[in-house]
Amino acid sequence: MVQQETRQWLLVNKPLNDPVLSGPNATFKLTRTTLPDLNDDQVLLKVLYFSNDPAQRTWIQEGMDPERMYTTPVPLNAPMRSFGVCEVMESKAANLAKGSLVLASTGWSEYDVVNAGDCRPIHVSAGLSPTNFIGALGGPGLTACYGLIDRVGTTAEDAVVISGAAGATGSMAVQVAKKLIGCKKVIGIAGSDEKCRWVESLGADICVNYKSPSFKEDLKNATEGFVEVYFDNVGGEILDFMLTRVKRHGRIAACGAIAEYNRGFSSGLMNWHQIIFNRLEIKGFIITDARATGKSEDFIKVLMKGVKEGKIKIGPETETVVPTKFEDVPRTWMMLFEGRNQGKLVTQIV
Amino acid sequence: MVQQETRQWLLVNKPLNDPVLSGPNATFKLTRTTLPDLNDDQVLLKVLYFSNDPAQRTWIQEGMDPERMYTTPVPLNAPMRSFGVCEVMESKAANLAKGSLVLASTGWSEYDVVNAGDCRPIHVSAGLSPTNFIGALGGPGLTACYGLIDRVGTTAEDAVVISGAAGATGSMAVQVAKKLIGCKKVIGIAGSDEKCRWVESLGADICVNYKSPSFKEDLKNATEGFVEVYFDNVGGEILDFMLTRVKRHGRIAACGAIAEYNRGFSSGLMNWHQIIFNRLEIKGFIITDARATGKSEDFIKVLMKGVKEGKIKIGPETETVVPTKFEDVPRTWMMLFEGRNQGKLVTQIV
Missing domain, CATH: 3.40.50.720 (NAD(P)-binding Rossmann-like Domain)
Known part of the structure; x- marks a missing residue:
C-alpha cells in the first residue's frame, strides 16, 4: 500500500476559559502528516463521524492536576482526542475485514493507524444507524x-x-x-x-x-x-x-x-x-467505571429492549448530525458549548 | 411558690454575616420577664451550663427558607434557642424530683418552666461531669x-x-x-x-x-x-x-x-x-436523624465503652468551660466563631 497522508487537528494551547478557534492563541492547529505503515494486527481507519462530548473539554483544561483527572489529559502538540465511527480501509488483522465499521479513539484525524484490539466493531442492524453507537446506544x-x-x-x-x-x-x-x-x-x-x-x-x-x-x-x-x-x-x-x-x-x-x-x-x-x-x-x-465492571453490558441490553418496545427514541431527531469539512471540525465541536445541538452532536466528515 | 422572674436573651435582629453584640443593630437583646406558674407535669429549671453549638448560628440566619431548614428557625423576639444542663428547682412532675439534673432546650434564659417530658434526666456517675452530656457524650x-x-x-x-x-x-x-x-x-x-x-x-x-x-x-x-x-x-x-x-x-x-x-x-x-x-x-x-432512628443509643454505648477502656478522653482538657455572667452569654457564645475553644465550649452561669 501507499503510505497514507492525513490531516490532523493538534492541541497547541490549553485553554483556561473559552477555546480559541483562530489567531496566535488558537487552541488547535491543523497539520498534515504521513501515517506509518501497518504492522500486523493493525488497521488503517477512515473517520466517518466524530463524537462530540462535553467531557473532551475537560481533557484539555490548562492547569489541571493529571492525578485528579479520570483520564490522561491530551498532551500539547498531540491530536485532539476524540471517539469516532470509522471504516476499515486496510487491514492486517485477521478479525477485522476491510469495509468493517468500528468505534475507535482516533483523535481529530482524517485517517489513523490503530491496533485492531483497540477497535470495537459495530453491527448496524435494521432500524439502527452507525451514529447510534456514539449516541443513544453509546x-x-x-x-x-x-x-x-x-x-x-x-x-x-x-x-x-x-x-x-x-x-x-x-x-x-x-x-x-x-x-x-x-x-x-x-x-x-x-x-x-x-x-x-x-x-x-x-x-x-x-x-x-x-x-x-x-x-x-x-x-x-x-x-x-x-x-x-x-x-x-x-x-x-x-x-x-x-x-x-x-x-x-x-x-x-x-x-x-x-x-x-x-x-x-x-x-x-x-x-x-x-x-x-x-x-x-x-x-x-x-x-x-460501568465499563470496567461490566455493568455497561447490562445497560446496553436494557436500552436495546427499550428501543425494540418503542419506548426509547433513537431516530434522527435525537441526533444533530452536522456535515463538516475536516478544516471545520473544531467549529462543529464548539456547537456543544453554544447549545446548538438537539440530542447527540455528531460531526459527519464530508 | 412565688412567681419566678428571669432574664432572657431575645433574638431581635437576624444577622446575614457576623452577629452584632451591641448598638442599634444588635442581634440579641437582654430582657426580664416573669415565668408562668407551674402546671401539672411541669418543672421550674435553673440553667447551670449552656451548650454552645455552631449549628445555633444557622437557626438565626436572615433570609433562610424555613422549608429548607432541619429545625424551626428561632422566631424574632423569642429567646435565643439553646440546650442547657439545668437543675430542677420546683417540680409538679412525679418522675422529676427537685434537685435533679436534666438536659433541656431552655433558650438563653436563667430560669425556665418546661414540661417534664421535654427534659432528659442525667445521672452523673463517677468519672463523669454534667457537661460531658452536652459534649463528649452528647x-x-x-x-x-x-x-x-x-x-x-x-x-x-x-x-x-x-x-x-x-x-x-x-x-x-x-x-x-x-x-x-x-x-x-x-x-x-x-x-x-x-x-x-x-x-x-x-x-x-x-x-x-x-x-x-x-x-x-x-x-x-x-x-x-x-x-x-x-x-x-x-x-x-x-x-x-x-x-x-x-x-x-x-x-x-x-x-x-x-x-x-x-x-x-x-x-x-x-x-x-x-x-x-x-x-x-x-x-x-x-x-x-440518628436520634429519631434510635441509632444514637448504640453510639452512646460505644462511647461509654471507649471511655471505660481509657481510649476516649472526656476530662476537663476536652472542654472549655467559661464562667459567664448571664449578661455575657452571647459574648461567650461568639468564642465559637473566634476559634477560642478547645473541645466543647460550655457557658457556666455564675
Missing part, C-alpha cells in the same frame, strides 16, 4: 442508565430533575427515567422553548427553559414539594439552585458540569449547606 | 460516631481527614476514628499550633494549622497518596481544597460549615468537578 445512553439506575437507585417513586435535558446524555436520561423506570415525575431543564417542547415529546412531564427570565420561578413551580433525584449535567448556577430543590434525604447524580468547563471550572457554589441541612447524598460518576 | 460525640461509622462507613482501612479537629465534634471524631475504629491514618486540621498539638495528643497522627502560610503544602504532604474519608465541620475554602485531596471513590461526611455561617452561607466552592472526576460520594447529615 456513552450517553449508558451514562444515563448508570447514573440513574446504579448510582442513585432511581425508582418509580421518585420525581427527577434532569439538566442539559436536550443534550445527548440528558435526552437519554429523560427517556430512561420516564419510559424505562417509570418515574412519577420527570422535569427537564433545557436552553430554549423549542428544546423544551422536544424534551417533553421524549417523555418529560415538563421542561423549563433556563434562559427564560422566569426560570427560577418556573423550576420552583415544576418542583413543588421538592424532588427526590437530580441528575446534573451542567453544574454552576443551575446546580446551585437545584441544591435548594432536592427533597430531604434526596440524591444527586453528579454527571457533568458543562456550564463550568469554559469558565475555569469555577462552580462558585453557594448552597453547600443545603447538603447538610437536608441530608443530601451526592454521587459523582464516570461511565468508564 | 451531640458532639454522637455526631462524630454517626458521621464516621454510619454515614460514610469508616473502617480501619481508611485514612481520614477531620477539619475543626479541635472543636467539640472534631475532637471526638479524631478519637473515634483513631481509638475506636483504628483508622490507618488520622489527619486533623485546626487553627493554631497549640490546638494541633492537642489534637495529636488525642490520637491524630498529624494535625495541620490552617492559619499557617504553608497550610496547603502541609495538608498536601499530610495527605500524600490522598485519603479515603473527609469529615467536614467547616465548609468554605478548606472543604474546597479537600475536594482535591480525597481519593478516587472516596467519601465525604458533610457535618458542618462553620467557616460559612458568618459569611452569608456563601461557600463559593470552585472544585465541584472533583466530585465528578474522582467519583466522590458526599453525605450530608444531622444528628437528629
Whole structure:
C-alpha cells in the first residue's frame, strides 16, 4: 500500500476559559502528516463521524492536576482526542475485514493507524444507524442508565430533575427515567422553548427553559414539594439552585458540569449547606467505571429492549448530525458549548 | 411558690454575616420577664451550663427558607434557642424530683418552666461531669460516631481527614476514628499550633494549622497518596481544597460549615468537578436523624465503652468551660466563631 497522508487537528494551547478557534492563541492547529505503515494486527481507519462530548473539554483544561483527572489529559502538540465511527480501509488483522465499521479513539484525524484490539466493531442492524453507537446506544445512553439506575437507585417513586435535558446524555436520561423506570415525575431543564417542547415529546412531564427570565420561578413551580433525584449535567448556577430543590434525604447524580468547563471550572457554589441541612447524598460518576465492571453490558441490553418496545427514541431527531469539512471540525465541536445541538452532536466528515 | 422572674436573651435582629453584640443593630437583646406558674407535669429549671453549638448560628440566619431548614428557625423576639444542663428547682412532675439534673432546650434564659417530658434526666456517675452530656457524650460525640461509622462507613482501612479537629465534634471524631475504629491514618486540621498539638495528643497522627502560610503544602504532604474519608465541620475554602485531596471513590461526611455561617452561607466552592472526576460520594447529615432512628443509643454505648477502656478522653482538657455572667452569654457564645475553644465550649452561669 501507499503510505497514507492525513490531516490532523493538534492541541497547541490549553485553554483556561473559552477555546480559541483562530489567531496566535488558537487552541488547535491543523497539520498534515504521513501515517506509518501497518504492522500486523493493525488497521488503517477512515473517520466517518466524530463524537462530540462535553467531557473532551475537560481533557484539555490548562492547569489541571493529571492525578485528579479520570483520564490522561491530551498532551500539547498531540491530536485532539476524540471517539469516532470509522471504516476499515486496510487491514492486517485477521478479525477485522476491510469495509468493517468500528468505534475507535482516533483523535481529530482524517485517517489513523490503530491496533485492531483497540477497535470495537459495530453491527448496524435494521432500524439502527452507525451514529447510534456514539449516541443513544453509546456513552450517553449508558451514562444515563448508570447514573440513574446504579448510582442513585432511581425508582418509580421518585420525581427527577434532569439538566442539559436536550443534550445527548440528558435526552437519554429523560427517556430512561420516564419510559424505562417509570418515574412519577420527570422535569427537564433545557436552553430554549423549542428544546423544551422536544424534551417533553421524549417523555418529560415538563421542561423549563433556563434562559427564560422566569426560570427560577418556573423550576420552583415544576418542583413543588421538592424532588427526590437530580441528575446534573451542567453544574454552576443551575446546580446551585437545584441544591435548594432536592427533597430531604434526596440524591444527586453528579454527571457533568458543562456550564463550568469554559469558565475555569469555577462552580462558585453557594448552597453547600443545603447538603447538610437536608441530608443530601451526592454521587459523582464516570461511565468508564460501568465499563470496567461490566455493568455497561447490562445497560446496553436494557436500552436495546427499550428501543425494540418503542419506548426509547433513537431516530434522527435525537441526533444533530452536522456535515463538516475536516478544516471545520473544531467549529462543529464548539456547537456543544453554544447549545446548538438537539440530542447527540455528531460531526459527519464530508 | 412565688412567681419566678428571669432574664432572657431575645433574638431581635437576624444577622446575614457576623452577629452584632451591641448598638442599634444588635442581634440579641437582654430582657426580664416573669415565668408562668407551674402546671401539672411541669418543672421550674435553673440553667447551670449552656451548650454552645455552631449549628445555633444557622437557626438565626436572615433570609433562610424555613422549608429548607432541619429545625424551626428561632422566631424574632423569642429567646435565643439553646440546650442547657439545668437543675430542677420546683417540680409538679412525679418522675422529676427537685434537685435533679436534666438536659433541656431552655433558650438563653436563667430560669425556665418546661414540661417534664421535654427534659432528659442525667445521672452523673463517677468519672463523669454534667457537661460531658452536652459534649463528649452528647451531640458532639454522637455526631462524630454517626458521621464516621454510619454515614460514610469508616473502617480501619481508611485514612481520614477531620477539619475543626479541635472543636467539640472534631475532637471526638479524631478519637473515634483513631481509638475506636483504628483508622490507618488520622489527619486533623485546626487553627493554631497549640490546638494541633492537642489534637495529636488525642490520637491524630498529624494535625495541620490552617492559619499557617504553608497550610496547603502541609495538608498536601499530610495527605500524600490522598485519603479515603473527609469529615467536614467547616465548609468554605478548606472543604474546597479537600475536594482535591480525597481519593478516587472516596467519601465525604458533610457535618458542618462553620467557616460559612458568618459569611452569608456563601461557600463559593470552585472544585465541584472533583466530585465528578474522582467519583466522590458526599453525605450530608444531622444528628437528629440518628436520634429519631434510635441509632444514637448504640453510639452512646460505644462511647461509654471507649471511655471505660481509657481510649476516649472526656476530662476537663476536652472542654472549655467559661464562667459567664448571664449578661455575657452571647459574648461567650461568639468564642465559637473566634476559634477560642478547645473541645466543647460550655457557658457556666455564675
